[in-house]
Every structure is written in structure tokens, then in C-alpha cells.
Amino acid sequence: MNFQAIQGEGWLLTKAEQLINWGRSRSPWPFPYGTACCGIELMCALASGYDMARFGAERVAFTPRQCDVLIEAGTITKKMVPVLKRIYAQMAEPKWVIAVGACACTGGVFRTYSTQQGIGSIIPVDIYIPGCPPRPEGILYALLKLIDKIEADHPLYKNRQKVIEALEANK
Amino acid sequence: MSLEQRIKDCLGADVVEITEFRGDVCVEIPKSRVIEAMTLLKEKAGFDFLSDVIGVDNMDLYAKAKKAKKKKKDEEEEEPKKEGPPPPRFDVIYLLLSLSRDERVQVKVRVPEDDMDVPSVTGLWKAATWPEREAFDMYGFNFTGHPNLRRLLMWDEFEDHPLRKDYPLEGKGEERHLNYDTV
Numbered sequence: 001m002n003f004q005a006i007q008g009e010g011w012l013l014t015k016a017e018q019l020i021n022w023g024r025s026r027s028p029w030p031f032p033y034g035t036a037c038c039g040i041e042l043m044c045a046l047a048s049g050y051d052m053a054r055f056g057a058e059r060v061a062f063t064p065r066q067c068d069v070l071i072e073a074g075t076i077t078k079k080m081v082p083v084l085k086r087i088y089a090q091m092a093e094p095k096w097v098i099a100v101g102a103c104a105c106t107g108g109v110f111r112t113y114s115t116q117q118g119i120g121s122i123i124p125v126d127i128y129i130p131g132c133p134p135r136p137e138g139i140l141y142a143l144l145k146l147i148d149k150i151e152a153d154h155p156l157y158k159n160r161q162k163v164i165e166a167l168e169a170n171k
Numbered sequence: 172m173s174l175e176q177r178i179k180d181c182l183g184a185d186v187v188e189i190t191e192f193r194g195d196v197c198v199e200i201p202k203s204r205v206i207e208a209m210t211l212l213k214e215k216a217g218f219d220f221l222s223d224v225i226g227v228d229n230m231d232l233y234a235k236a237k238k239a240k241k242k243k244k245d246e247e248e249e250e251p252k253k254e255g256p257p258p259p260r261f262d263v264i265y266l267l268l269s270l271s272r273d274e275r276v277q278v279k280v281r282v283p284e285d286d287m288d289v290p291s292v293t294g295l296w297k298a299a300t301w302p303e304r305e306a307f308d309m310y311g312f313n314f315t316g317h318p319n320l321r322r323l324l325m326w327d328e329f330e331d332h333p334l335r336k337d338y339p340l341e342g343k344g345e346e347r348h349l350n351y352d353t354v
Contacts (some may be wrong), residue, residue, distance in 0.1 A: 079174070079326050082349035113333050113342025 015131040017156050021103035024068070024094060025150040028143065030087075033087065037073030038101035038133040045136035055143055069146065070123075075103035076116040094155070098142050099125045099137040102132045126144045174274055182208055182218045184335035197277040204326070205280055205290045213295055218276060221292070224302035226310035227262040230336040259283040261310060265292065282312060291317040309334035 003014035014128035102108035127142045139168035185208045187199040200208045259281035291314035303314045304323040311332040
């Protein structure tokens with residue numbers, strides 16, 4: 001965050017957008033959705049050896065209402081698709097999704113009747129991590145990439161056109 | 172006495188065919204006598220533990236055998252044999268274990284495609300409920316007398332039986348939809 005501190009009265013000058021992005025990017029609380037072996041690598045990335053909390057993923061939320069990043073680690077069967085959709089819908093905005101591993105990205109080796117061929121066709125995915133499974137470093141790298149993405153975001157004028165239309169409609 | 176002989180003595184006329192391959196005994200019994208034969212095996216022969224119930228689809232096997240036979244026929248120009256009824260397409264295989272004697276036996280039942288009813292053995296072994304549900308889900312056997320014959324692996328609205336050989340590997344584009352308002 002770029003800011004200018006002014007001495008004396010305790011003034012701090014920055015942009016509201018940068019302040020919001022600073023807060024969001026430094027607390028991407030994950031929702032661990034581990035459905036297969038990638039979940040083990042995710043646990044490893046969260047544990048003390050790799051310590052994902054260093055990058056602000058401090059608290060693993062086991063409820064979709066209190067998290068920002070859905071980390072989908074593992075195979076999604078077609079039977080699970082409505083569950084994943086619902087969990088994504090329950091998350092509060094702003095929300096991001098990381099697809100961990102070959103199965104979550106494309107279905108992996110399971111090109112069968114029972115496996116969803118990638119979660120990108122069900123919910124919007126921000127970061128794809130290849131690998132079967134990816135190493136914990138890969139998951140940390142994806143989180144850093146996601147932080148970069150959040151910092152480049154424009155939360156205030158993302159829906160600007162919609163807001164203007166709504167205001168004009170209410171006049 | 173060998174295990175093969177003891178099973179023969181125990182089941183008597185119910186044995187259609189009994190084979191042994193490298194110490195594994197496989198006995199085939201008629202579909203109409205499943206409950207009686209299984210009761211005998213459980214109570215007289217001491218097979219008190221049901222490990223699993225498996226389905227088999229022999230469609231490709233029979234198609235291949237038929238083709239080879241036809242080829243042979245063309246070459247040798249034999250007189251055409253009278254075609255019997257087609258062999259039963261499916262097998263149900265019960266894996267039994269005797270815990271006291273540490274012996275195993277496979278019990279095979281042949282099931283034709285047009286009559287998928289198989290008597291359920293849940294009355295003898297409660298452990299059969301889930302394997303039979305799985306076999307129903309994957310092959311479509313109708314286990315008569317099963318207390319709760321629903322799909323086990325696929326979702327309830329799924330219509331096909333995916334381990335049948337004529338079901339495509341990548342499916343027919345089924346998708347699961349849930350209406351949470353009514354559930």
C-alpha cells in the first residue's frame with residue numbers, strides 16, 4: 001500500500017481502493033475443500049513445515065460463510081457437483097477459487113462417466129495449479145499469485161456501471 | 172477330504188459345475204436354489220462370513236467366442252449346429268469365508284439378461300446389504316427380498332447401470348441436479 005504519512009496530527013493519506021486491497025490481500029482465509037489426495041498436500045501446506053499462515057491465510061475456516069478463498073483440492077465426482085455449487089454460493093463476497101491438481105483442473109486421469117471434467121465449468125476459478133498432486137510449494141505459489149491478483153483488483157469501480165444505472169433508475 | 176469334495180457332498184444336486192484353479196474353489200449353483208444352497212454352505216459347511224458380492228458382465232466375452240466360432244465354421248465348412256439359447260449374460264459371485272477353518276469359496280450364479288431377479292442373501296448375512304446395493308447400482312440385478320434396494324454409488328436419479336459393457340466409459344452426459352428448496 002502506498003501512503004503518505006503527515007507528522008503532527010496523525011494524518012495518513014492513501015487511496016480507499018488501496019486500503020481495501022491491502023486488507024483483502026493480507027487475509028485470504030482459506031476454505032479447505034479436500035476431496036482426494038491433493039487434500040493431503042494442502043494439509044501439508046497449511047501445517048507448520050510450510051506454514052501458509054505466513055501469507056495471511058491465518059485461519060482455516062470450516063464454514064463457507066467465514067472464508068475468502070475456496071481451495072478445491074481433489075476430484076469432483078458428478079454426484080458432488082451440486083454440493084460444490086452450493087458451498088460456493090454460500091460464500092460471502094469477495095470470494096476466490098483455487099483449483100488444486102489435475103482432477104480439479106480437468107478431471108485428470110478419470111475421464112469417466114462419474115467424474116466432473118474440471119470444476120471450471122461449474123464455478124469461476126481464479127488460479128489453476130497443475131500436478132498430480134502438486135507439491136506444497138505449488139500451493140503456496142498459487143496463493144501468492146492470488147494475492148497479486150487481489151492487489152490488482154479494483155473493488156470500488158468493478159460494478160461502477162451497474163451502480164450508475166441503479167442510481168439513475170432511482171431518480 | 173478336499174474342500175472341493177466336501178462342498179460337493181454338502182450341496183449335492185445343487186452343484187452345476189465345480190472348478191478349482193490354483194487352490195481357489197468356484198462352485199456354480201442354479202439361480203432358483205440360491206437361498207437353499209447358501210443356507211447349507213453357511214450352516215453345514217461352516218462358511219459363516221460373506222466377504223463380498225460381485226457382478227460380472229460377460230457380454231464381450233460371449234461376443235468374442237461367437238465370432239471365433241463363426242470364423243472356424245467358415246473355414247472348415249462344418250454342418251451348421253443348432254443354435255441353443257444364448258448363454259446368460261451376467262454372473263453374480265458370492266465370496267464366502269470360513270473364519271474357523273480359514274477356507275474360501277466362490278459361489279457363482281448365472282443371470283440371464285431378461286430375468287434379472289436374484290434372491291437376496293441379506294437374510295443369511297446382513298453384510299450383503301451394501302454389496303448387493305452396489306451390484307444393483309452397477310449392473311441392475313434385482314435382489315428380491317432386499318430390505319432397501321437403492322443405489323449406493325451413483326445418485327438416485329441416475330438411470331443407467333454403468334458397469335455394463337454396453338454403457339459408454341465417458342457416460343451419456345448425465346448430470347446431477349438438486350433442488351434444495353424441496354429437499
